[in-house]
Amino acid sequence: MAESLDGKIAVITGAASGIGLATTEALLAEGATVVMVDWNEASLNELAGRLGEKAIPQVTNLLDAQSCAAMIPQILEKVDHIDILYCNAGTYIGGDITETTSEAIDKMLNLNVNAVIKNVHDVVPHMTARKTGDIIVTCSVAGHYPTYWEPVYASSKWAVTCFVQTMRRQMIPHGVRVGQVSPGPVVSALLADWPEENLRKAKESGSLIDPSEVADAVVYMLTRKRTVTIRDMLVLPTNFDRV
Structure with missing residues (x-):
């Protein structure tokens, strides 16, 4: 039976677009308060105004060491605790x-x-x-697979898998659940860096998923009873046949 997220306080990085925005909207619909972290102040303010008082903007540049280090302390000045940290911000290199x-x-x-490890730390x-x-980490x-057409990106995600699964074990005695969601290709700004031919074929074959599908997976993970941890959830387009 699903547990309620009503009254929970979540922090989501990369919240101004794509998976981060879709998950923000999903958690708000579940009754949570969401601190939306992004570097784009104008976009954050516009979104927070549209989404309501439970959407709290937090301007952080995760690529700036001082801004990144200040993120959690600044958030705890805005809310009295953090129930959920969803490290979602990321970028892509293909080819x-x-x-x-x-x-x-x-x-x-x-x-x-690095930003994921520092935020969790x-x-x-x-x-x-x-x-x-x-x-939770995106x-x-x-x-999970040596995707030879994107070795730099894949290497970063293999590192994330290692970090999440080691932290999951380290946090068990402390009552903190740690997991990851592992999507296939998602319709988002990251696909702008895909080779044009690969993107065209993926769209034509139905091999892309919407960010809301990933958000639904995150909600499922977060609403399991505390004795259950979803350590990883792979969310793939049905027609995705490259792995």
Whole structure:
């Protein structure tokens, strides 16, 4: 039987678009308060105004070390506790290793891996002191299969899988659940970096899913009774046949 999220306080990174926005809307519909974290202040303010008083904007640049470090303390000045941290922000690099740059690699690893680890590091003392909490991270099917057409991105998601599953075990004695959701290709801004031919074929074959499908999976994970942890949920388009 599903447990209620009414009254829970969630933090979602990358909340101004895509999976983050869809999950924000889904959790608000479940009665939660959502702190929406993103770097885009104008977009955050517009969305918070539309979504209502339970949507709280938090402007953070996860690629800036000081801004990233200040995120959890600043959020705890706005709300009195955090029940849920959903580390969703990320970026994408596709194609052969030679088709990218060192700068792009640094940016992607800093956002996809380092920021996740730092955000979790910063929230864990708060959650362990309360002896409860949920941490979820957006991974990818690419974190489970050697997707040779996107080796840099896949490597970041394999790192995320390792971090989440080691943290899951570390947090068991503290009452904090840790898991990941691993979507296949999602209709989002990240697909702008896909090779045009791959994107065209995926759209034509129905091999993409909507962000709301991932949000539904996150809600399912969060509403299990506390004695149950969904350690990972793969959400794939039915017609996705590349793995």
